[in-house]
Amino acid sequence: MKICYHVLTLLPALACSQLLAEQKAIIEWGSDAYSHATDSSASNIDESFIFELGSFNSSFNPSDRSTWAASWNSVDRTTFNEDGNFFQQTSTLDQSNIPPSQNSRPYIWGYRNRDGSAEWILLSNPNWAWPTPTNLNLPIPTRFLVSEATTIETGFLDPTSGSWATQQAADSSPKISLLDWKKLYFPNGEESEDLDDPDGDGLSNRLEYFLGSNPLQITQEQPLELTLEKQASENKITVKIFRSSSAQSTQFSIQSSTDLKSWSNDHQNFTLINESPHFIQLEWLALPERTKYFRLDVGD
Numbered sequence: 001m002k003i004c005y006h007v008l009t010l011l012p013a014l015a016c017s018q019l020l021a022e023q024k025a026i027i028e029w030g031s032d033a034y035s036h037a038t039d040s041s042a043s044n045i046d047e048s049f050i051f052e053l054g055s056f057n058s059s060f061n062p063s064d065r066s067t068w069a070a071s072w073n074s075v076d077r078t079t080f081n082e083d084g085n086f087f088q089q090t091s092t093l094d095q096s097n098i099p100p101s102q103n104s105r106p107y108i109w110g111y112r113n114r115d116g117s118a119e120w121i122l123l124s125n126p127n128w129a130w131p132t133p134t135n136l137n138l139p140i141p142t143r144f145l146v147s148e149a150t151t152i153e154t155g156f157l158d159p160t161s162g163s164w165a166t167q168q169a170a171d172s173s174p175k176i177s178l179l180d181w182k183k184l185y186f187p188n189g190e191e192s193e194d195l196d197d198p199d200g201d202g203l204s205n206r207l208e209y210f211l212g213s214n215p216l217q218i219t220q221e222q223p224l225e226l227t228l229e230k231q232a233s234e235n236k237i238t239v240k241i242f243r244s245s246s247a248q249s250t251q252f253s254i255q256s257s258t259d260l261k262s263w264s265n266d267h268q269n270f271t272l273i274n275e276s277p278h279f280i281q282l283e284w285l286a287l288p289e290r291t292k293y294f295r296l297d298v299g300d
Helices: 065-071 178-185 205-211
Strands: 025-030 050-056 072-079 088-093 107-114 117-124 142-145 151-154 156-158 163-165 167-169 224-230 235-242 252-257 271-276 279-286 293-298
Touching: 025 050, 025 072, 050 088, 065 072, 072 088, 072 178, 117 156, 178 205, 205 293, 224 293, 235 252
Parallel strands: 025 142
Antiparallel strands: 025 088, 050 072, 050 107, 107 117, 117 151, 117 167, 156 163, 224 235, 235 279, 252 293, 271 279
């Protein structure tokens, strides 16, 4: 059994919107180790979940989830630690990531976008506040912990047991670039190129990013679903492509082959029939022919 201990280091809390360039604030945030954390299907939270600390613009209206991603300002992010069932991060607040409004409330937003759907938890506490110039000399770091949250915009939290859960969401999550996404899974300077496949599941880092899956764990799900409906004079091919709504870059093309050697771009032959933040569905009416293979190519 692998046992993981996590110790929070006490560091002085500094600063906020009127910081000088050299001033920095230290914020410790996350969940308790070995807490019971599940998604909406009661499956354990895994390392494909991303958690962000940030705030919303002053116009934030929690009743309209479709505006959350566009109004979100991220300070820092981290992934879930499966060994200890927790996520924790020590973040530095400086001039580069100060929330637009010092009075905006801090939130923790956890999400995963995979398999054509999203899982969210968004929580806060009315007493949470960003560090200000008036408490520069306090010997205690600023802390935002899941166990202290009292405002749950989406998701579930049981303060008595410390257990918490995400719930399904239909809208877009915060956007993250491919570079920042790789920093989450390769934080110590490990070299991992866009086309590398660290877990050997046949999906490159770029494709795992597009899908919202974990590049360090074998992904069982296929990136697209194909259905064929044979008709009298033509075949109707329907393709459903799953994608992460948090991926900043979502360019892709569908390629086909008859021999698995030579591939051609068939994207222009498909017609869009359905789309959501988490999947896109295309249709192609094609003449009957010999066996054809399809693959998904994800661009930069």
